[in-house]
Amino acid sequence: MSSCDPIIEVKNLYVNFYTYAGVVKAIDGVSFRICRGETYCLVGETGCGKSVTAKSLTRLIRSPGRIEKGSVIYYRDGKPVDLLKLGEEELRGIRGAEISYIFQDPSSSLDPLYTIGYQVAETMKEHGRVASIKEGIRRAVDILRTVLMPDPETRVKNYPHELSGGMKQRGVIGISLSNKPRLVIADEPTTALDATVQDQIMDLLKKLKAEEDLTVLLITHNMGLVADMCDRVAVMYAGRIVEEADVFELFANPKHPYTQALLRAVPNPMKRMDKLESIPGTVPNLIFPPSGCRFHPRCPFAMDICSRERPPDLEVAPGHRVACWLYTEHGGR
Amino acid sequence: MAELKRFLIRRLITFIPTLIGVTFIVFVIAAVIPANPAKMWAGGEKARPEVVERIKKEYHLEDDILTQYYFVMTKLLKNEMVSPVTQHYIWDDLKMYxxxxxxxxxxxxxxxxxxxxxxxxxxxxxxxxxxxxxxxxxxxxxxxxxxxxxxxxxxxxxxxxxxxxxxxxxxxxxxxxxxxxxxxxxxxxxxxxxxxxxxxxxxxxxxxxxxxxxxxxxxxxxxxxxxxxxxxxxxxxxxxxxxxxxxxxxxxxxxxxxxxxxxxxxxxxxxxxxxxxxxxxxxxxxxxxxxxxxxxxxxxxxxxxxxxxxxxxxxxxxxxxxxxxxxxxxxx
CATH class of the missing domain: 1.10.3720.10 (MetI-like)
Structure with missing residues (x-):
């Protein structure tokens, strides 16, 4: 890893959900940082805490969820601010203007009762980028054109139900980019779309990233997308980051047993594979998470210490960190 | 707006069968009850037989139920139906209440x-x-x-x-x-x-x-x-x-x-x-x-x-x- 000009830095984040069944320890000490201009990926199974992490960055966690501790340092024009301590109104000024989101399902992200143009316009107006909704709607036509919405002059007046899934997601991307944000958090942006549209949307994101000088945090469970889009990858398991590396390094040289299993479970573009494997066991219940390393009940290399103590973050190569006892004196690798 | 007009016309037309259905059910229930409405309207036990007969004729009480229903509804809508009890035009009463x-x-x-x-x-x-x-x-x-x-x-x-x-x-x-x-x-x-x-x-x-x-x-x-x-x-x-x-x-x-x-x-x-x-x-x-x-x-x-x-x-x-x-x- 060469020099990194960080845009956002998450330190020791803990998020709990207070449900009737008990306290779900959804995020358990997550730390990472994203460098300006890169595409950073969070990968992991459903329920591992990717989305919660992404939403925590701007405190979008709603009841019964609560951010317990940690900090999210956002480098705003070089000056660090802790988003978790920022006042509500100041944070609102950052959301949607400097840090914006693209959510998974465009059909439910958009308010069904307002036109797409109106929703673009109000996002700009609320951040003082346009004086009136009317002006915003005029500007929305250009924005929709940049996200390659076909026939933007007509589409701007359409309601969400009058658009296809792909067009809706283009609309959402348009809304998210309308205020020229620095960081875009794309939370599984193509999961709800069919495969051909997925490709178009990812191509669009790549193109916009280059044009608008964006930093992207991409959340996905699709290893193909990771290989296609990302510069650096963090693998999450049960609310923790187990491994983080450069994308080439991760696919070529996965260290954590979970990452290795994950890569054997999906077609790896870097290697020839004869058969895909599944990971034995099930995702742990995070109300009563496994002690020590949360992966140890499913890990083929589990040792005594794994169930007793949380593994430390180890830097096994420059920019490649892994949380696993195997790479300490206990594992002897 | 042309759509709205067509919708209104369509819906107004569906009013007709609904109204006929509702009134018909109520009418049938009231009419099949084994009572002697003519006698009650004429004054109960002391009613004179010729008055009862006249009321029966006037309100078609001896006819079959469809004829009765048709008679009642047309008279009501034309505001020609007088209540045998209050002696008021029924539609006028409704408009008042x-x-x-x-x-x-x-x-x-x-x-x-x-x-x-x-x-x-x-x-x-x-x-x-x-x-x-x-x-x-x-x-x-x-x-x-x-x-x-x-x-x-x-x-x-x-x-x-x-x-x-x-x-x-x-x-x-x-x-x-x-x-x-x-x-x-x-x-x-x-x-x-x-x-x-x-x-x-x-x-x-x-x-x-x-x-x-x-x-x-x-x-x-x-x-x-x-x-x-x-x-x-x-x-x-x-x-x-x-x-x-x-x-x-x-x-x-x-x-x-x-x-x-x-x-x-x-x-x-x-x-x-x-x-x-x-x-x-x-x-x-x-x-x-x-x-x-x-x-x-x-x-x-x-x-x-x-x-x-x-x-x-x-x-x-x-x-x-x-x-x-x-x-x-x-x-x-």
Missing amino acids: FPVTFQLTIIAFFFIIAIGIPLGIVAALYRDSVVDTAIRILALTGVSTPIFWLAYLMIFLFFTRLHWITLAGTPTPPYSITGIPLIDAILKGDLDMLSQILARFGLPGFILGFAGIGVTARIVRNSFLDSMSADFTEYAMARGLTKMRIYMHVLKNAMVPIVTVLGLMFGGLLGGAPITETVFGIPGLGRYMLQAIRNFDYLALVGSVFFVALIYLIANLIVDILYAFIDPRVRY
Whole structure:
């Protein structure tokens, strides 16, 4: 890893959900940082805490969820601010203007009762980028054109139900980019779309990233997308980051047993594979998470210490960190 | 707008079979009851046989049921049907009693909206708190309180003890613009008349709306919560919209089920409030219907049912039209 000009830095984040069944320890000490201009990926199974992490960055966690501790340092024009301590109104000024989101399902992200143009316009107006909704709607036509919405002059007046899934997601991307944000958090942006549209949307994101000088945090469970889009990858398991590396390094040289299993479970573009494997066991219940390393009940290399103590973050190569006892004196690798 | 016109015409045409169906069912039920209406109308046990015979002829009571029904309906609609009990033209009676009920309904509806909606919103905003629980208990109480019992309690308090309200007469202004005293008084700015009307109709309106307040508070609470937990609300937060604007989105999305319930409730209230009107001695449609039943005046009853069904259909139609203004997904 060469020099990194960080845009956002998450330190020791803990998020709990207070449900009737008990306290779900959804995020358990997550730390990472994203460098300006890169595409950073969070990968992991459903329920591992990717989305919660992404939403925590701007405190979008709603009841019964609560951010317990940690900090999210956002480098705003070089000056660090802790988003978790920022006042509500100041944070609102950052959301949607400097840090914006693209959510998974465009059909439910958009308010069904307002036109797409109106929703673009109000996002700009609320951040003082346009004086009136009317002006915003005029500007929305250009924005929709940049996200390659076909026939933007007509589409701007359409309601969400009058658009296809792909067009809706283009609309959402348009809304998210309308205020020229620095960081875009794309939370599984193509999961709800069919495969051909997925490709178009990812191509669009790549193109916009280059044009608008964006930093992207991409959340996905699709290893193909990771290989296609990302510069650096963090693998999450049960609310923790187990491994983080450069994308080439991760696919070529996965260290954590979970990452290795994950890569054997999906077609790896870097290697020839004869058969895909599944990971034995099930995702742990995070109300009563496994002690020590949360992966140890499913890990083929589990040792005594794994169930007793949380593994430390180890830097096994420059920019490649892994949380696993195997790479300490206990594992002897 | 051409679409709206076609929709209206289509819906108005469907009114016809509905109205025929409703009145026919009521008519058949009344007509097949083994009673001797002619004798009752003629004066009961002491009735002279020739009068009974004349009434039988006049009202086609010996004919088959379809002929009878046809006779009753055509006469009613032409306002040629005279009630054998009251000797009034039935349609004229309905036109006289309806504004009274309409006025009562407006007041009841005002209470439902002014109390039910804010309660629901507050309950949703403070979900699962003490306030929310209190409002939910209140709503449940509202739905399950017997209306006559509450009415007598309130009369005891406001009439017997406090002397705030009146219980007799119907204040009628000397002028008439819409034919409904409450609206006329408001239009004229006649505060004296208005306070008289409210002294007479305020409490019955509240009693009539009481159950509706609970129902409305619950519906508003639930649809508000649904709308607040929706993905688009989360996305609105992620877009950095202000609280006011987020609530605008939430409120508008919550409106659809609320409008449905309120619209149908308005229709239901208008359809006469027999218990409230009887307890408070208000000469409205509900009491008229009860009297008609008591006197076995099923001609007046069929007329009232026709009227009530028509009002209900119109309320329904208005709800459907309102939908399209709120929700662009609704097409005619």
